[in-house]
Amino acid sequence: MTIRIASMVAVSVACVCVAPFIGESLDGDEARFILVSLRIPRVVLAILVGGTLGLVGACYQTVLANPLATPSTVGTTGGATLGALIAIMSGASSPVSGVPLTTLAAFAGALFVTMIITSIASTGRARTADILLAGIAISLALAAASTGFQFFSDNRDLAAGVRWSLGDLSQIDYDELFILLPFLVPTALILLYQTRALEALVTGEQRAHSQGVDVGYVRSLTLGIGALGVGACVALCGPIAFVGLIVPHLVRLSMGASRRILLPMSFVFGAAFLALCDAVARVSAPHSELPVGVVTAAIGAPALTWLVVRSSRAVN
Amino acid sequence: MTDALELSSVTVRAGSSVLLDEVSLRLDRGQFIALVGPNGAGKSLLIRTALGLLRPVSGEVTLAGRPVRALSGRQRAARLAWLPQEALPEDPLRSVEVVTAARFRFDEPLAESRRAAGVALAAVKAEKLSERLVSTLSGGERQRVALAATLTQEAPLLLLDEPANHLDPVQQMAMYQLIGSLWQEGHGVLCVTHDVNLLGHLAAGDALEQCQVVGLAAGKIRFRTSLRAAELPDRLSQLFGVRFIELRADEHSYFVVRKAPRLQ
Numbered sequence: 001m002t003i004r005i006a007s008m009v010a011v012s013v014a015c016v017c018v019a020p021f022i023g024e025s026l027d028g029d030e031a032r033f034i035l036v037s038l039r040i041p042r043v044v045l046a047i048l049v050g051g052t053l054g055l056v057g058a059c060y061q062t063v064l065a066n067p068l069a070t071p072s073t074v075g076t077t078g079g080a081t082l083g084a085l086i087a088i089m090s091g092a093s094s095p096v097s098g099v100p101l102t103t104l105a106a107f108a109g110a111l112f113v114t115m116i117i118t119s120i121a122s123t124g125r126a127r128t129a130d131i132l133l134a135g136i137a138i139s140l141a142l143a144a145a146s147t148g149f150q151f152f153s154d155n156r157d158l159a160a161g162v163r164w165s166l167g168d169l170s171q172i173d174y175d176e177l178f179i180l181l182p183f184l185v186p187t188a189l190i191l192l193y194q195t196r197a198l199e200a201l202v203t204g205e206q207r208a209h210s211q212g213v214d215v216g217y218v219r220s221l222t223l224g225i226g227a228l229g230v231g232a233c234v235a236l237c238g239p240i241a242f243v244g245l246i247v248p249h250l251v252r253l254s255m256g257a258s259r260r261i262l263l264p265m266s267f268v269f270g271a272a273f274l275a276l277c278d279a280v281a282r283v284s285a286p287h288s289e290l291p292v293g294v295v296t297a298a299i300g301a302p303a304l305t306w307l308v309v310r311s312s313r314a315v316n
Numbered sequence: 317m318t319d320a321l322e323l324s325s326v327t328v329r330a331g332s333s334v335l336l337d338e339v340s341l342r343l344d345r346g347q348f349i350a351l352v353g354p355n356g357a358g359k360s361l362l363i364r365t366a367l368g369l370l371r372p373v374s375g376e377v378t379l380a381g382r383p384v385r386a387l388s389g390r391q392r393a394a395r396l397a398w399l400p401q402e403a404l405p406e407d408p409l410r411s412v413e414v415v416t417a418a419r420f421r422f423d424e425p426l427a428e429s430r431r432a433a434g435v436a437l438a439a440v441k442a443e444k445l446s447e448r449l450v451s452t453l454s455g456g457e458r459q460r461v462a463l464a465a466t467l468t469q470e471a472p473l474l475l476l477d478e479p480a481n482h483l484d485p486v487q488q489m490a491m492y493q494l495i496g497s498l499w500q501e502g503h504g505v506l507c508v509t510h511d512v513n514l515l516g517h518l519a520a521g522d523a524l525e526q527c528q529v530v531g532l533a534a535g536k537i538r539f540r541t542s543l544r545a546a547e548l549p550d551r552l553s554q555l556f557g558v559r560f561i562e563l564r565a566d567e568h569s570y571f572v573v574r575k576a577p578r579l580q
Binding site: 197 | 319364367368369388389390392393394396397399400402404405407408409410413414416417418421426449465469
């Protein structure tokens with residue numbers, strides 16, 4: 001197991017180190033500018049966002065006791081998307097003290113939806129399936145509202161909205177990275193600090209209660225803090241599909257379900273996965289770029305399917 | 317100061333139906349209480365109420381003299397541990413990881429939790445299963461690992477819900493012998509079961525005098541008696557609504573259901 005963890009960390013670090021050098025060859029005067037001002041912040045962003053999405057996905061799957069639970073299925077992403085679309089469509093783009101209005105609106109949307117879900121979850125008596133169903137219902141309603149906004153918007157706003165909703169890591173500079181840090185660092189630390197409680201929750205909520213875990217508190221803290229991190233990510237990069245779903249499953253199926261391994265490794269692997277996907281997105285379309293969400297889905301979905309089929313064969 | 321778990325006139329309701337009706341019960345260190353009764357009598361519900369998972373509409377559940385719902389999770393877990401009926405999950409978890417997770421109440425480094433988990437697994441003779449995935453274990457092995465998780469909490473009072481469910485006769489006997497030794501070590505045990513005959517495996521004949529049998533039906537306590545009391549077969553007959561008879565072999569009593577006369 002130690003060897004597996006070590007090799008996975010090594011591969012992840014290698015991916016991240018190679019990522020900035022993927023793309024058109026770096027020659028000439030502009031090389032330094034491209035590398036330092038364009039590609040490195042982009043890779044750092046991918047590490048932060050991918051790691052956060054992977055970690056939050058693993059935590060959500062644990063507290064909601066469901067392999068399909070992700071920030072997307074409980075409405076966090078949907079709330080952020082609707083918020084951002086409203087800001088884009090209404091044409092209000094003047095920044096508030098340096099932060100673009102789109103970002104603020106997305107963040108507010110994510111937090112608003114999570115407050116609803118967290119208030120359902122915090123009683124400790126709501127069943128996890130009910131919380132997830134409520135989240136899915138809210139997500140669908142938000143998606144319908146987003147579609148409605150797009151229907152009534154003009155072509156230019158529509159294009160901007162669609163472009164945003166596909167996820168994009170390319171528009172980033174160092175200032176924006178520094179905006180992200182105060183959200184993502186506490187998110188990761190607080191979630192990792194919950195490892196013991198989350199490990200106990202894996203064996204069942206009522207069992208965890210009897211072992212001394214305050215289930216309602218752990219649930220609402222995890223959902224709330226997770227939304228803070230994911231809200232910040234979505235606000236800056238748009239919704240990036242699949243990372244929060246696929247990464248924890250890849251780690252679980254290859255290294256076991258113990259949260260002591262699953263949580264940190266979901267961060268590490270999520271970071272490497274998104275950095276690599278973004279590099280692929282950068283070079284896959286000539287004179288242009290693919291949205292990174294397309295690449296994460298194209299690589300992640302077959303990989304997950306293959307792993308699930310393989311592991312179900314091993315058990316039977 | 318006492319460690320006892322005490323239910324005083326506890327009533328639990330769901331809507332208009334009464335699930336527990338004025339139930340009073342006291343469990344202290346060194347006591348063994350077998351809770352028997354038909355399906356749906358409220359046995360598991362009584363345990364979940366004792367753990368503070370359900371809120372009674374009237375009456376009080378206290379643990380070590382304080383209302384159980386006023387205790388912090390860790391304070392409660394230090395005094396009261398539970399072996400639920402629900403099976404362990406199918407997630408790819410190793411036995412030692414499941415048992416280690418149950419050490420949540422201790423503020424200690426991971427290595428210490430691992431060591432204690434190893435001790436608990438050895439206590440239930442499951443040390444060889446330590447590195448195995450729980451999903452690959454047999455029913456009997458899985459139940460032993462679950463019991464190790466309960467024990468590693470190091471609580472003086474144990475609530476065991478059908479500990480021999482789904483086990484073959486040999487495993488059932490081994491499980492009850494193990495529970496008997498926990499009782500002899502001084503644990504207070506509340507054990508839910510359908511089968512009073514399994515209680516005979518707990519200890520040698522005379523010690524069974526101290527084993528209390530409490531009958532629960534439709535949320536009400538119907539009787540309290542000793543496992544060795546002469547009235548037990550009649551009490552069981554009333555409780556389950558079928559005729560129990562006592563058979564004796566090797567100076568030990570066995571209670572079986574008499575075949576009903578065939579209706580013409």
